[in-house]
Amino acid sequence: MDEQAKKILLVEDDPNFGTVLKDYLMMNDYEVVHAKNGMEGFEKFKKDDYDLCILDVMMPYKDGFTLAKEIREKNTDVPIIFLTAKAMKEDVLKGYKVGADDYLNKPFDSEVLLMKIKAIMQRKATETVADSKQFEFKIGGFDLNSKLRFLTYKGGEPTKLSPKENELLRLLALHENDLMPRELALTKIWRDDNYFTSRSMDVYIAKLRKYLKIDDKVEILNIHGEGFRLVINAE
Amino acid sequence: MDEQAKKILLVEDDPNFGTVLKDYLMMNDYEVVHAKNGMEGFEKFKKDDYDLCILDVMMPYKDGFTLAKEIREKNTDVPIIFLTAKAMKEDVLKGYKVGADDYLNKPFDSEVLLMKIKAIMQRKATETVADSKQFEFKIGGFDLNSKLRFLTYKGGEPTKLSPKENELLRLLALHENDLMPRELALTKIWRDDNYFTSRSMDVYIAKLRKYLKIDDKVEILNIHGEGFRLVINAE
DNA sequence: CATTTTTGTTAACGTAAGGTTAAATGCTAT
DNA sequence: ATAGCATTTAACCTTACGTTAACAAAAATG
CATH class of the missing domain: 1.10.10.10 (Winged helix-like DNA-binding domain superfamily/Winged helix DNA-binding domain)
Incomplete structure (x- = not known):
C-alpha cells in the first residue's frame, strides 16, 4: 500500500540547519531534495514532481513567499509549509494568501514538523481520490x-x-x-x-x-x- | 520488467575521477562507456545507442558544450547531464541552450547524481512509450x-x-x-x-x-x- | 419598517497572452 | 561570398481575463 517514498522539496539557505533537517526527514523515509535558495528551489521544482514543499521564508535572492507564488503558478495543489523565523503575524497571513498549508516558527520541534507532514500527506491522499483527478x-x-x-x-x-x-x-x-x-x-x-x-x-x-x-x-x-x-x- | 541495463556514456578527462565515477555507476547496475575527451566521446556516441550522456564541461580538445551540440544534431532525445566546476554561474550555462536535462557542480554527492539519473530515466520511460517512435x-x-x-x-x-x-x-x-x-x-x-x-x-x-x-x-x-x-x- | 449587510448585474479598465506581419539574423550549400 | 532557406526578433494589434466600481435588489437585523 505505502509503495513509493514521498518526495519533499526542502528550500533552506542555512546549510547546517538544512542538512540536519534533510537528514532527519530522510531518516523518516521521505525522499528529500535540498535547494539552498529560492532560485535553485524553483529550478528543482520545475524538474520534478514533489509531494510537499518546505520553504524557508527568509532567504537571499528569492524569498520563500515569492518562490511559493511561482510554484503556485505551475502547480495549484502541492502542499506548502513555510518556515518562519519568528511569529510574525503578517508573514503568516501572507503565507496563507499564497495557499500555504501550514507554517512553523523556527526553532521548532522536529516531531511537530513530522506530524504536520503526515497530516498533510494524509489529507492529500484522501482528497485526491475524489477531487483532484476529476475533470x-x-x-x-x-x-x-x-x-x-x-x-x-x-x-x-x-x-x-x-x-x-x-x-x-x-x-x-x-x-x-x-x-x-x-x-x-x-x-x-x-x-x-x-x-x-x-x-x-x-x-x-x-x-x-x-x-x-x-x-x-x-x-x-x-x-x-x-x-x-x-x-x-x-x- | 526492469529488463535491460541502461547504457550511459560518460565523458570525463580526469582519469581518476572518471574511473571512480564509472565504477560507482556500474556498481549501481548501469552499463558505462567511458571516454576521455570530447573527441573520443563523440566517436563512441556515434557507434552506439545510449540512454544517457554525462559530460564534463571542461575538457581538452573538445569541451562538453560543443560535444553536446554535436550529440544533439544526431539525436534530439538523449538526456544530457553536465558536470561543471563550481565557479561557473548559471548565467554562463544559460548561454548554452543545448537542452541539458540537468547540471551538477563538481564536487558533487554521488548519491545526488544517482537520484538525478533515476529521475531522468523515469521521466524518459513514461514519455517514450507512446511518443518517441510515432512518425x-x-x-x-x-x-x-x-x-x-x-x-x-x-x-x-x-x-x-x-x-x-x-x-x-x-x-x-x-x-x-x-x-x-x-x-x-x-x-x-x-x-x-x-x-x-x-x-x-x-x-x-x-x-x-x-x-x-x-x-x-x-x-x-x-x-x-x-x-x-x-x-x-x-x- | 428603516437600516445594514449581502448578493446580483453591468460596464469600464488595466494587464497579459496570443496573433500577425515584416525585417533581421543565422545557416547551408553552392 | 552569396543565394535561399529557416528561424528569431521586433513591433504592433487584438483578444481574453480578471478586478474594480457603481448601482440595484434581496435578505437579514433589530
Whole structure:
C-alpha cells in the first residue's frame, strides 16, 4: 500500500540547519531534495514532481513567499509549509494568501514538523481520490470538460470557459446539490478572502448563471451568508 | 520488467575521477562507456545507442558544450547531464541552450547524481512509450509524415515542412483533441522557455494554421494561458 | 419598517497572452 | 561570398481575463 517514498522539496539557505533537517526527514523515509535558495528551489521544482514543499521564508535572492507564488503558478495543489523565523503575524497571513498549508516558527520541534507532514500527506491522499483527478462533469444537459475548459450543451457548440469560470463551476459541480461554501471557493480559487475577491466571485457566479440559463433544470442558488448550491432538478 | 541495463556514456578527462565515477555507476547496475575527451566521446556516441550522456564541461580538445551540440544534431532525445566546476554561474550555462536535462557542480554527492539519473530515466520511460517512435499521423484530410517532413492533403502534392513546423505539428498530433501545453512544446522543441521562444512558437502556430486552413474540419485552438489543441471535427 | 449587510448585474479598465506581419539574423550549400 | 532557406526578433494589434466600481435588489437585523 505505502509503495513509493514521498518526495519533499526542502528550500533552506542555512546549510547546517538544512542538512540536519534533510537528514532527519530522510531518516523518516521521505525522499528529500535540498535547494539552498529560492532560485535553485524553483529550478528543482520545475524538474520534478514533489509531494510537499518546505520553504524557508527568509532567504537571499528569492524569498520563500515569492518562490511559493511561482510554484503556485505551475502547480495549484502541492502542499506548502513555510518556515518562519519568528511569529510574525503578517508573514503568516501572507503565507496563507499564497495557499500555504501550514507554517512553523523556527526553532521548532522536529516531531511537530513530522506530524504536520503526515497530516498533510494524509489529507492529500484522501482528497485526491475524489477531487483532484476529476475533470469531466455532467451538469443537467451540460457536459463540463474542466481540463480543456469548455462547456457543452447537448452536444452543441462548446463554450470556452475562462480559468476562473472553469474552476468555479468545477468546484460547484464537485458539491452538486450541496452547499459549496463561499469561503471554500475563495481560498481554493482566489487564495484570499476579502471584500474584493468576494465581489469578484459574485461576478463569476453571474457569468456562470448566464451560461447555464438555457437549461432550466440547472441553477445556482445562493445560501445567504453561506455560499452557493448548484442544483440539478429532475425532469 | 526492469529488463535491460541502461547504457550511459560518460565523458570525463580526469582519469581518476572518471574511473571512480564509472565504477560507482556500474556498481549501481548501469552499463558505462567511458571516454576521455570530447573527441573520443563523440566517436563512441556515434557507434552506439545510449540512454544517457554525462559530460564534463571542461575538457581538452573538445569541451562538453560543443560535444553536446554535436550529440544533439544526431539525436534530439538523449538526456544530457553536465558536470561543471563550481565557479561557473548559471548565467554562463544559460548561454548554452543545448537542452541539458540537468547540471551538477563538481564536487558533487554521488548519491545526488544517482537520484538525478533515476529521475531522468523515469521521466524518459513514461514519455517514450507512446511518443518517441510515432512518425505518421492522419490529421483530418491530411497525412503528416514526420520523418520526411511532408504534409499531404487528400493525396495531393505534399507540402514540405520546415523542421520546427514539423516538430510542432507532430507534437500537436500526438495530443490530438487534447491539450498540448505551451510549456511542453517550448521545452521539447525550443529547449528554452522565455518570451522570445514563446513568440517564436506563436509564429509557427500561425504557419501551421495557414497550412491546415484548406480543411475546415481541422483547427488549432488556443487555450488561454495553457497551450494549444489540435481539433479534428467529425464529418 | 428603516437600516445594514449581502448578493446580483453591468460596464469600464488595466494587464497579459496570443496573433500577425515584416525585417533581421543565422545557416547551408553552392 | 552569396543565394535561399529557416528561424528569431521586433513591433504592433487584438483578444481574453480578471478586478474594480457603481448601482440595484434581496435578505437579514433589530
